[in-house]
Amino acid sequence: MDVYKINGDKRLQGTIKVNGAKNSAVALIPASILANSPVTIEGLPEILDVTTLKALLEEIGGEVQFSDGHMVIDPRGMVDMPLPNGNVKKLRASYYMMGAMLGRFKKAVIGLPGGCHLGPRPIDQHIKGFEALGAKVTNEHGAIYLRADELVGAKIYLDVSSVGATINIMLAAVKAKGRTVIENAAKEPEIIDVATLLTNMGAKIKGAGTNVIRIDGVEELHGTNHTIIPDRIEAGTFMIMAAAIGDGIIIDNVIPLHVEAVTAKLREMGVKIIEEEERIIIPKVEKLQAVDVKTLVYPGFPTDLQQPFTVLLTQSQGSSVVTDTIYSARFKHIDEIARMGANGKVEGRTAIINGSTKLEAATVTATDLRAGAALVIAGLLAKGETEIHDIYHIERGYSSLVSKLRALGADIRRESLPSEQENIATNR
Numbered sequence: 001m002d003v004y005k006i007n008g009d010k011r012l013q014g015t016i017k018v019n020g021a022k023n024s025a026v027a028l029i030p031a032s033i034l035a036n037s038p039v040t041i042e043g044l045p046e047i048l049d050v051t052t053l054k055a056l057l058e059e060i061g062g063e064v065q066f067s068d069g070h071m072v073i074d075p076r077g078m079v080d081m082p083l084p085n086g087n088v089k090k091l092r093a094s095y096y097m098m099g100a101m102l103g104r105f106k107k108a109v110i111g112l113p114g115g116c117h118l119g120p121r122p123i124d125q126h127i128k129g130f131e132a133l134g135a136k137v138t139n140e141h142g143a144i145y146l147r148a149d150e151l152v153g154a155k156i157y158l159d160v161s162s163v164g165a166t167i168n169i170m171l172a173a174v175k176a177k178g179r180t181v182i183e184n185a186a187k188e189p190e191i192i193d194v195a196t197l198l199t200n201m202g203a204k205i206k207g208a209g210t211n212v213i214r215i216d217g218v219e220e221l222h223g224t225n226h227t228i229i230p231d232r233i234e235a236g237t238f239m240i241m242a243a244a245i246g247d248g249i250i251i252d253n254v255i256p257l258h259v260e261a262v263t264a265k266l267r268e269m270g271v272k273i274i275e276e277e278e279r280i281i282i283p284k285v286e287k288l289q290a291v292d293v294k295t296l297v298y299p300g301f302p303t304d305l306q307q308p309f310t311v312l313l314t315q316s317q318g319s320s321v322v323t324d325t326i327y328s329a330r331f332k333h334i335d336e337i338a339r340m341g342a343n344g345k346v347e348g349r350t351a352i353i354n355g356s357t358k359l360e361a362a363t364v365t366a367t368d369l370r371a372g373a374a375l376v377i378a379g380l381l382a383k384g385e386t387e388i389h390d391i392y393h394i395e396r397g398y399s400s401l402v403s404k405l406r407a408l409g410a411d412i413r414r415e416s417l418p419s420e421q422e423n424i425a426t427n428r
Ligand SMILES: CC(=O)N[C@H]1[C@@H](OP(=O)(O)OP(=O)(O)OC[C@H]2O[C@@H](n3ccc(=O)[nH]c3=O)[C@H](O)[C@@H]2O)O[C@H](CO)[C@@H](O)[C@@H]1O
Pocket: 023, 026, 092, 093, 120, 121, 122, 123, 124, 125, 126, 127, 160, 161, 162, 163, 164, 165, 186, 303, 304, 326, 327
């Protein structure tokens, strides 16, 4: 088992570069299935979710080359191979194989997805959308079977403004007959990125980034070249880290508008933030005020940054109330940071954090991706050596994290635990 070991309580300084957005990458890659010639995507993050999707495209006969963030996908040899198990379970976004394969082959068999356990994560709105387009959808032993004689555009109102359902319906609808209208669509920047790729492949999409998206189906989509947007969640993680333990940090390759909700909250806490066109500069912070945070759909405060943010709140003076309106159980990290001395209490969808606390090193477990990011920040703050287990969660979404942090002066390393030591650690 691999772990991160962090000797914390060292101030960080310098420039850190943000990679391409995970939540775009995981939709752009399956979108290539719809093309009739090669698609090139530039700036992809080198994360587990991307390599798992590459493997999924190869399983269905795609030819994929990936190096230095540059992926060339040749979809011409792809077939409608069932994917009921295996790689689909390693990530959430394998659900995009449903929309993309349905759009191209009019049929697909895809196992229910994996991803972070944050409370129930149903895909009923995806299925409602596929059915509205004319697909027959059944769940057989944990795999979703989709089949359509033809796909015909429809009006679909989403009961919840779901990122995944919005993108999945777009994927299934771009080659359907006639017009599809998605109402109460999600507005996250990743949706615009996927719509841009599809439009450059020949799709007709209007309104991406607003709550009504109109798609006029086309017969064929062709290959293209696309550069992914920067990861606003990775950027936000670095902003939180800079406020927690920075002595002047420059975050490079960020679209400041995409992290506006985080910027506003950090300013409310007393953090100075200098926004440039593609960079954010955070000077050393003297004192942090407690603030309340409520996660909301974009452009609200992102749920994916709630967990790292709670660690910052442990460093602020006073009591903060954090409410996650998106997920019912995204507070597993509170127990882990409690091992490091943090004073936090969870009541339903709310966590109350009392600061400020001098964190101390401990052996902790990354229960999910952003819990892992939160623990890395906690480890950077804590005196002594923190050991983080189950780092595969973290590596699903953050690329080259260790080397990026080391370049800022952090004492962090990735180590393989010999199995005897592993048993002692997990029994602790
Ligand atoms: C791969 C990816 O892009 N993951 C992101 C995506 O996840 P994901 O696409 O899974 O999140 P959704 O936007 O779909 O989910 C938002 C809320 O709607 C609910 N829901 C969703 C679909 C559905 O059919 N029925 C339903 O009830 C979910 O349980 C959740 O409470 O958006 C989330 C919310 O910003 C982020 O936390 C994830 O990082």
